[in-house]
Amino acid sequence: MRPEVLTFVADGPLPDWDAKEEEIDRRVTQLEAITKPVTGEEAAALVTCFGSDDCYGVAWTLLHLIETGPNPVLRTKPAPDANEWHHRLYDRGVFEELNATT
Secondary structure, three states: OOHHHHHHHHOOOOOOOOOOHHHHHHHHHHHHOOOOOOOHHHHHHHHHHOOOOOHHHHHHHHHHHHOOOOOOOOOOOOOOOOOHHHHHHHHHHHHHHHHHHO
């Protein structure tokens, strides 16, 4: 796994809307340092970094980065109480597979 991904993952989930601007900017800088595409291993690690909200849109950037890797990243349906971003990734992966077969 590349050092940029390891650094991002090591800092854990994205902060929520209550975080200081400096913290959000730092995480954005880390995320932007990760070049596309990501590997399957990197995508799986990055999935663990979603926070409790969209972090002012940063979660969408993370989702799109994860989707540059092999899809679907999540192969089993998340539990009903799982993070909303895990549900989105799973649903988008299933939709992509359905479109590829039609």
